[in-house]
Amino acid sequence: GQNIDQPTEMTATEGAIVQINCTYQTSGFNGLFWYQQHAGEAPTFLSYNVLDGLEEKGRFSSFLSRSKGYSYLLLKELQMKDSASYLCAVMDSNYQLIWGAGTKLIIKP
Amino acid sequence: TAGITQAPTSQILAAGRSMTLRCTQDMRHNAMYWYRQDLGLGLRLIHYSNTAGTTGKGEVPDGYSVSRANTDDFPLTLASAVPSQTSVYFCASSEDGSTGGLASGYTFGSGTRLTVV
Numbered sequence: 001g002q003n004i005d006q007p008t009e010m011t012a013t014e015g016a017i018v019q020i021n022c023t024y025q026t027s028g029f030n031g032l033f034w035y036q037q038h039a040g041e042a043p044t045f046l047s048y049n050v051l052d053g054l055e056e057k058g059r060f061s062s063f064l065s066r067s068k069g070y071s072y073l074l075l076k077e078l079q080m081k082d083s084a085s086y087l088c089a090v091m092d093s094n095y096q097l098i099w100g101a102g103t104k105l106i107i108k109p
Numbered sequence: 110t111a112g113i114t115q116a117p118t119s120q121i122l123a124a125g126r127s128m129t130l131r132c133t134q135d136m137r138h139n140a141m142y143w144y145r146q147d148l149g150l151g152l153r154l155i156h157y158s159n160t161a162g163t164t165g166k167g168e169v170p171d172g173y174s175v176s177r178a179n180t181d182d183f184p185l186t187l188a189s190a191v192p193s194q195t196s197v198y199f200c201a202s203s204e205d206g207s208t209g210g211l212a213s214g215y216t217f218g219s220g221t222r223l224t225v226v
Contacts, residue, residue, distance in 0.1 A: 004151065031211050042199060043152075045214035087151070096167070097215070099151030 002026045004100035006088050011106045012078055020073045020086050020103045028093020034062050034073045035087040037102065043087055046073070075105075083107045111136050113218035115200050121224045122190050130185040130221050132200035140203045141183040142167075142215065143175060145196040152199065158183055190225045197222050 003025045012018040024032070031050040035043040049055055049064035049071060061074040073086055085102040092098055116131045134141065139160045144152040154167030158177040172194060174186045183202075187194060200218040 033214055035214070042217035042219050043215075044217070048212050048214060050211070089152075091211070096154065096157075097152075099153075101149055101151045 002090075002092065002098045004088055004090060004098055006086075006100040006103045008101070009104045009106065011108060012075075014078055014080060014107055014109050016078050017074065017076050018078060018105065020075075020088075020105065022071045022073070022088035022100060024069050024071070024088070024090045024098070024100075026090045026092045026098055029066060030091040030093065030095055032062075032064055032071050033089045033091070033097070034060075034071075035089065037085045037087055039084070046086075078107050080107050080109070113200055113202055113216055115198075115218035115221050117221060118219070119222040119224075121226060122187075124191055124225055125189055128187050128190060128223075130187075130198055130200075130223070132183045132185065132218060133181050134183075134200075134202045134216070135181065136202060136216065137180060138202035138204050138216070139180070140205060141177065142201045142203075143173070143183070143185045144199045144201065145169065146199060146220075147196050155185065155198075190223075192225045195223060195225045 006022045034046040036046050037043040047062040054063045059076045064071045085104045087102045088100040089097045113134045122128050142157045143155040146152050153169045155173050156175040158164045161180045164175050198221045201215040203215045
């Protein structure tokens with residue numbers, strides 16, 4: 001079956017760096033997405049990786065290793081507003097998104 | 110502001126009743142999707158439409174139906190609601206259904222919180 005694994009919850013300190021990991025097993029691969037979802041709100045698109053390597057976008061970076069079925073989202077200079085759930089999703093061979101359950105990130109002052 | 114509008118924002122529905130969740134987008138995206146989100150689970154695809162006039166079943170289609178009469182609208186109907194359909198429902202869209210609108214991702218509506226009692 002298809003599976004996306006990410007930690008349920010993480011805690012980090014304001015101003016610090018946090019890495020949220022995602023491992024996947026899917027039938028085919030057409031890219032990996034990261035979304036941010038604040039409580040009670042809709043998911044918003046953060047990043048898309050289809051080739052191996054690191055994609056940097058401001059304070060957020062996303063890394064992909066297709067051979068290892070692994071990705072991470074790196075958040076630098078954490079701010080209180082970064083408290084949210086971070087969703088990892090993989091697009092399979094049928095161009096359907098398979099979603100992880102999300103990682104709830106708690107930022108402490 | 111361009112995007113997706115969902116209605117209603119929340120609803121309490123008696124079991125056995127029918128209901129239609131509305132979804133409208135103004136981005137002229139070809140593909141649209143309905144997801145449900147339950148605590149501890151990832152978003153699960155209910156139905157999708159790659160282009161106006163076509164629809165397909167997702168992972169959890171039972172008890173739900175959709176139609177796509179035009180590009181902008183993608184309503185989701187529960188014919189006879191059951192308590193297990195209590196969830197938060199998100200409508201989403203992407204530029205191209207066949208490739209999923211890859212680099213730009215999906216755009217989501219603000220969701221409908223449905224409680225079936």
